[in-house]
Amino acid sequence: VIGFGPVGARFVDELVPALEAGLVEVTVVGAEEGDPYNRVLVAEYAVGHTSLGAMSLGGSTAAVAAGARIITGATVTAISRSRRVVTVVRGDHSEGLHYDRLIFATGARANVPTLDGIVRVRRDHLAPSPEPATLDSPGGALPVGVTTLRDLADAERVLDAVRGARRIVVLGAGVLGMEIALAASSVGAQVCVVYHGGIPMARSLDRGSGTVLARAARRAGVTMVDHTRAESIVLRLDDDGTERFDALVCADGKQISGDLLLLSCGVGARVELARLAGLDVAAGILVDDGLTSWADSRICAIGDCAQIAPRPALGDSTAPPVGAPSGLIGPGWRQAEWLAARIMAELSDGVVVPAMARERPALVVVKAEGIDVVAAGDLSADPWDAESAHTDTGGDRPRHTDAGRHDDSCRLAATQVAEWADPEHGRYVKMVTRDGVLEAFVSVGMPRTGAELTLLYERGSELPADRSVLLRYDGPDYEPSFGGDGFALESTVCWCNGVTVESVVDAATSGDRTVACVSAATRAGTGCGGCRGRIADVIEWAGAIGS
Numbered sequence: 223v224i225g226f227g228p229v230g231a232r233f234v235d236e237l238v239p240a241l242e243a244g245l246v247e248v249t250v251v252g253a254e255e256g257d258p259y260n261r262v263l264v265a266e267y268a269v270g271h272t273s274l275g276a277m278s279l280g281g282s283t284a285a286v287a288a289g290a291r292i293i294t295g296a297t298v299t300a301i302s303r304s305r306r307v308v309t310v311v312r313g314d315h316s317e318g319l320h321y322d323r324l325i326f327a328t329g330a331r332a333n334v335p336t337l338d339g340i341v342r343v344r345r346d347h348l349a350p351s352p353e354p355a356t357l358d359s360p361g362g363a364l365p366v367g368v369t370t371l372r373d374l375a376d377a378e379r380v381l382d383a384v385r386g387a388r389r390i391v392v393l394g395a396g397v398l399g400m401e402i403a404l405a406a407s408s409v410g411a412q413v414c415v416v417y418h419g420g421i422p423m424a425r426s427l428d429r430g431s432g433t434v435l436a437r438a439a440r441r442a443g444v445t446m447v448d449h450t451r452a453e454s455i456v457l458r459l460d461d462d463g464t465e466r467f468d469a470l471v472c473a474d475g476k477q478i479s480g481d482l483l484l485l486s487c488g489v490g491a492r493v494e495l496a497r498l499a500g501l502d503v504a505a506g507i508l509v510d511d512g513l514t515s516w517a518d519s520r521i522c523a524i525g526d527c528a529q530i531a532p533r534p535a536l537g538d539s540t541a542p543p544v545g546a547p548s549g550l551i552g553p554g555w556r557q558a559e560w561l562a563a564r565i566m567a568e569l570s571d572g573v574v575v576p577a578m579a580r581e582r583p584a585l586v587v588v589k590a591e592g593i594d595v596v597a598a599g600d601l602s603a604d605p606w607d608a609e610s611a612h613t614d615t616g617g618d619r620p621r622h623t624d625a626g627r628h629d630d631s632c633r634l635a636a637t638q639v640a641e642w643a644d645p646e647h648g649r650y651v652k653m654v655t656r657d658g659v660l661e662a663f664v665s666v667g668m669p670r671t672g673a674e675l676t677l678l679y680e681r682g683s684e685l686p687a688d689r690s691v692l693l694r695y696d697g698p699d700y701e702p703s704f705g706g707d708g709f710a711l712e713s714t715v716c717w718c719n720g721v722t723v724e725s726v727v728d729a730a731t732s733g734d735r736t737v738a739c740v741s742a743a744t745r746a747g748t749g750c751g752g753c754r755g756r757i758a759d760v761i762e763w764a765g766a767i768g769s
């Protein structure tokens with residue numbers, strides 16, 4: 223197994239029964255030192271909201287006890303597929319390890335944008351650095367005072383700035399950029415977010431929700447600099463002779479000074495090693511729906527490095543596959559569990575593993591205290607689109623002769639958009655339905671409405687004809703007896719681990735009624751942790767109904 227991040231670690235844990243039965247021998251090579259940790263919590267660690275202990279994923283103790291060999295602080299630098307040998311480098315020592323199966327769990331790295339003053343790393347020619355600390359940037363370390371936010375070393379740099387209440391410039395207003403900006407500002411850092419376009423999180427939000435989020439961030443003390451393209455950085459020479467970040471220079475001539483520049487410009491799958499080994503890669507390592515490499519049936523990929531796409535038929539020279547790895551921990555963990563089950567089934571005669579379940583389109587949730595944002599699906603439809611489609615196709619007007627246009631207006635006619643905005647109080651909701659079923663939504667500043675819409679979206683339920691009913695979940699006259707689907711047994715409580723209300727109820731009724739015990743029994747709440755409040759609600763509800 224190459225990579226000992228959260229997904230590689232879950233895969234090894236799931237193989238424990240096979241290790242104990244002597245069916246497999248497992249070796250894991252991880253570039254980071256120490257036990258694997260929950261990377262989702264890195265931003266919380268960076269602002270002092272969580273500890274290393276709380277982030278630990280347990281070090282795969284059971285796997286080690288069952289005989290797994292775990293080599294940390296080491297890098298796989300090359301693969302010979304003809305000899306089935308990987309080269310592992312640890313310090314001055316290099317060894318070749320033979321494999322029957324090779325699992326890529328190499329994850330992703332934070333993108334470093336092209337800015338004058340920052341050394342550009344040519345990914346297409348890159349081989350992994352034998353030095354774990356510079357895995358992604360051989361010869362091109364970032365200047366002092368410039369960081370990404372992906373691992374613990376990055377988080378330490380941010381924590382240092384936060385503790386010193388220093389000025390942090392965040393470049394990029396995606397979900398991670400917004401989360402770290404809000405969290406750092408809440409603990410006293412002076413934060414400025416610089417981004418293209420008019421709204422933050424432009425890929426996931428529409429104008430209304432993005433505008434409300436930007437206002438909420440400003441109210442929380444974050445300076446939001448929109449419509450701005452960064453071009454270069456200026457370094458200053460400190461008294462001790464160190465060159466460090468001084469200011470970000472923008473295309474319109476603005477200079478934004480700070481003590482730390484935090485680059486939050488998305489992530490890219492680590493595919494270089496796979497590419498060098500002759501495997502097919504696009505945005506990620508290309509695998510079929512059995513997680514097996516297109517090019518080599520002995521090689522699989524899981525987690526942030528894996529891109530699932532149908533293998534083209536022989537001789538079919540179609541365009542490169544669209545899509546990308548999900549970049550989320552839940553799908554990665556499910557892939558790890560499924561692949562381990564598949565391998566164990568192959569080793570135990572007669573056991574058949576059902577095909578891996580298709581992932582639902584992901585929800586986007588901003589983890590920030592006091593600012594509730596949840597969004598899903600394509601929000602680009604406008605409330606009046608459907609109206610104009612009706613007008614175009616109806617009445618005495620000539621009907622479209624172009625079949626494509628006609629289909630499009632039929633689709634729009636079936637799509638309805640309800641929107642409610644209260645910028646003064648930082649609230650906004652939009653619901654896009656098709657034949658009454660929720661296709662996309664966003665909710666800002668309306669936590670209960672957001673939770674209810676999430677459940678309706680997840681279950682593909684029809685919305686009530688009077689959409690305003692949903693807004694009342696956050697109204698002053700809210701009564702828990704409104705009902706809703708929140709406690710339906712098949713509803714998901716923990717999205718990262720796919721845990722349902724039913725599993726939480728079972729755990730709560732057969733053990734201690736605390737969130738910690740339910741988490742230990744079901745894994746609910748051990749990913750992003752955003753569902754811990756809901757786990758507590760379900761435990762309380764299970765107690766009240768006497769299950």
Ligand SMILES: Cc1cc2nc3c(=O)[nH]c(=O)nc-3n(C[C@H](O)[C@H](O)[C@H](O)COP(=O)(O)OP(=O)(O)OC[C@H]3O[C@@H](n4cnc5c(N)ncnc54)[C@H](O)[C@@H]3O)c2cc1C
Binds near residue numbers: 372
């Ligand atoms: C700040 C932050 C917040 C996030 N928030 C969320 C969230 O709220 N919800 C969510 O679902 N996801 C979130 N994510 C994403 C989530 O962390 C990832 O989806 C998850 O970490 C993927 O796990 P992985 O094991 O596939 O890859 P990674 O976590 O990237 O781990 C890969 C490991 O492989 C090692 N490796 C790579 N190449 C080699 C090599 N050649 N030799 C040896 N070792 C190698 C790396 O050092 C690394 O340890 C967040 C991520 C960050 C950084």
